[in-house]
Amino acid sequence: MEDKGSAVKALILSGFFAILGTVVGGVVQGYWNVKLAEQKYQSDLILKALESSSPDERLQSLKLLVHTNLIKQSDVRDSVTNYILEKQKDPETIPQVKAAASQTLEAPIISNARIYILAGNANKTSAFNDLKLQLNSAGFKIMNARTIVDPGRPNNPEIRYFNPEDEQQAEKLAEFMRFKYDKGYAAILYKDAKAKPGYIEIWLGR
The missing domain is CATH 3.30.70 (Alpha-Beta Plaits)
Structure with missing residues (x-):
């Protein structure tokens, strides 16, 4: 009976640790998924700020991202801040990042198209x-x-x-x-x- 009881306990413990491992793994995976989503969101914001054909607008857009704290990661925010200071007197050197072409046609942006x-x-x-x-x-x-x-x-x-x-x-x-x-x-x-x-x-x- 004792051997049988020990076997049941071992089985229960094995199942418990398997479930625990799954839960912990899911939490860790979820955490990194959120982190990656945040990083992509902030990268997209910066790239969007660089789409304008006007150098001054690109500079002002970068400033807006910093001043409104839309860039949450401190190291990224610091890098963008330093970049703004570097380009302040010569915004012409800020590269324009053109939006990727879309495979689908967007709705008209003018009236009576x-x-x-x-x-x-x-x-x-x-x-x-x-x-x-x-x-x-x-x-x-x-x-x-x-x-x-x-x-x-x-x-x-x-x-x-x-x-x-x-x-x-x-x-x-x-x-x-x-x-x-x-x-x-x-x-x-x-x-x-x-x-x-x-x-x-x-x-x-x-």
């Missing part, structure tokens, strides 16, 4: 349906999609916009098109008094 899709030959029209679907899903209005033979059009694809206030939207469309279709896309401003704000053309090339 209207897109006209154009191609220089019939072979290019194979992209019409897929492109229209993605533009519609993102919230853009499709004016039309057709083939034109226009000697004034370049061979290379491009995004045409006609009003300076549409520049940022045109750049975002060009970024998406470079990622999704062709690396040659660029956003180019054209003069056309008839084109109202929000009107943008996607030229697929010849």
Whole structure:
């Protein structure tokens, strides 16, 4: 009986330590997962602060992160503070970190965003349906999609916009098109008094 009792006790202890090990392991894993998430969050904040095309805005964004204590890790905060002091008189040397291109098209950032899709030959029209679907899903209005033979059009694809206030939207469309279709896309401003704000053309090339 004593041997049987000892065996039961050993079994219970073995199970207890197994459960304890699982619990402790889960707590430790959870702790490091939280730490890694915090580090990524703070890294993302710093990278976001460096996205602006304006050096002064990049400097001010870094200052804001420090002054509002959004950077929690003391060593990271100290490093950013020292970097700000170093670049204070020459913000031009603060590098711009461009946002990664997105595989999905974001919603329009301008009002009344209207897109006209154009191609220089019939072979290019194979992209019409897929492109229209993605533009519609993102919230853009499709004016039309057709083939034109226009000697004034370049061979290379491009995004045409006609009003300076549409520049940022045109750049975002060009970024998406470079990622999704062709690396040659660029956003180019054209003069056309008839084109109202929000009107943008996607030229697929010849």
